[in-house]
Amino acid sequence: MNVKFLNPFVEAAYEVLRAETGVEINRGELRLEQGMYVTDDVTVILSLVGAVEGTVFYSMNRPAAVRFASIMLGESLSELDGLAQSGIAEIGNVITGRASMKLSENGYESNISTPSLILGKGASISTLDYPRLVVPLVTDAGSVEIHLALREGKRGLKTPQIPVPNVKAVNG
Amino acid sequence: MDVKFLNPFVEAAVEVLKAEIGVNVQRGSLSLHQSALTTDDVTVLIHLVGQVHGVVMYGMNTQTGIRFVTQILGQEFTEFDSLAQSGVAELGNVISGRATIKFSQAGYASNISPPTLISGKGVQISTLDFPRIVVPLQTNLGELTVHLALRENRNGKPEEFVALTPAAKGS
Numbered sequence: 335m336n337v338k339f340l341n342p343f344v345e346a347a348y349e350v351l352r353a354e355t356g357v358e359i360n361r362g363e364l365r366l367e368q369g370m371y372v373t374d375d376v377t378v379i380l381s382l383v384g385a386v387e388g389t390v391f392y393s394m395n396r397p398a399a400v401r402f403a404s405i406m407l408g409e410s411l412s413e414l415d416g417l418a419q420s421g422i423a424e425i426g427n428v429i430t431g432r433a434s435m436k437l438s439e440n441g442y443e444s445n446i447s448t449p450s451l452i453l454g455k456g457a458s459i460s461t462l463d464y465p466r467l468v469v470p471l472v473t474d475a476g477s478v479e480i481h482l483a484l485r486e487g488k489r490g491l492k493t494p495q496i497p498v499p500n501v502k503a504v505n506g
Numbered sequence: 507m508d509v510k511f512l513n514p515f516v517e518a519a520v521e522v523l524k525a526e527i528g529v530n531v532q533r534g535s536l537s538l539h540q541s542a543l544t545t546d547d548v549t550v551l552i553h554l555v556g557q558v559h560g561v562v563m564y565g566m567n568t569q570t571g572i573r574f575v576t577q578i579l580g581q582e583f584t585e586f587d588s589l590a591q592s593g594v595a596e597l598g599n600v601i602s603g604r605a606t607i608k609f610s611q612a613g614y615a616s617n618i619s620p621p622t623l624i625s626g627k628g629v630q631i632s633t634l635d636f637p638r639i640v641v642p643l644q645t646n647l648g649e650l651t652v653h654l655a656l657r658e659n660r661n662g663k664p665e666e667f668v669a670l671t672p673a674a675k676g677s
Contacts, residue, residue, distance in 0.1 A: 370625070373626075373629065379551070379622065380553070381552075381553035381555070381619030381620070381622075382619070383553070383555040383556075383617045383618070383619050384555075384617075387619065387620060388619075388620055389619065389620065389622050419632060419634070420634055420635070423632075423634050445555045445556070445617075446555070447553030447554070447555050447559070447560075447561065447619060448553070448559060448560055448561060448633075448634075448636065449634065450551065450553075450561050450631055450632065450633055450634075451542075451631070451632040451634060452624070452629055452630070452631050452632075453542065453629065453630040453631075453632065454626075454628065454629030454630055456626060456629075457545065457624055457625065457626030457629040458624070458625045458626055459622060459623070459624050459625075460588075460591055460595075460622070460623040460624075460625070461620070461622055461623075462591070462592055462595055462620070462621065462622075462623060463592070464620065
């Protein structure tokens, strides 16, 4: 995967986590993974489509998720209920949205999907032939790992990914 | 979720399963779910971005997955290895791609993300505030369950993300 897509995500994650939770963040060591990712307790998964395309995961364990949600929502949560889940998904959404803004400033325009949340440890997630760049972020509230499986996509969002017979409908 | 997004997917799935695998498909009864999906052995997850926005998931058990790829790739599989995973992901990709062509013919432009494959039973996948329509498709090689959590996004832009605090708002 292209490393130039990394920094926008790291910067966005720093900015968002600092603004939303006020915690100090330390970046762990980067690594590149080819195989399957075995899920931690909570994984937020989003896709990018456009000039950068692929998938981003944010993974953390349950205590970290509960702490992040508690700090963000300003109330002490004891379990990962619907509200907390939605808060965690929203962090992923905001970081990815901000990163995609930075990417578009660099000339890579892309749109992001809605977040999906995977709850449960031990499932394997494969991005198939996309290798993953993994960025661990360590904070006082717990660690978050960002997994980036991105590549340069087909230019311009209006380009269909497979030929569409009725192109007028797409552009019109 | 809007039911008009259902039929393009069902038609696409029926066409693709027939063309790629050579099976006839019977549609089971639809259901609408608010809660999280509990995965079967194999789940292919694909996001849609554009005027139709959301996520599509294709669930099946390992046996069905193996039988499907055996047909698609024309070679016997005994275990669900990485080639088989890639084949099943491609099946989801082709069905979703075909469905988005149908959407675009109906005036809804959207793009699909690359597929992600989730292996492992009993994990929960939440689409948060998107309700899911679940369509079981029965074939004589096994059942493929299609989960659709889609919504219309007429201005063609993805939903603006909501800054939770003023400080997190755009720079």
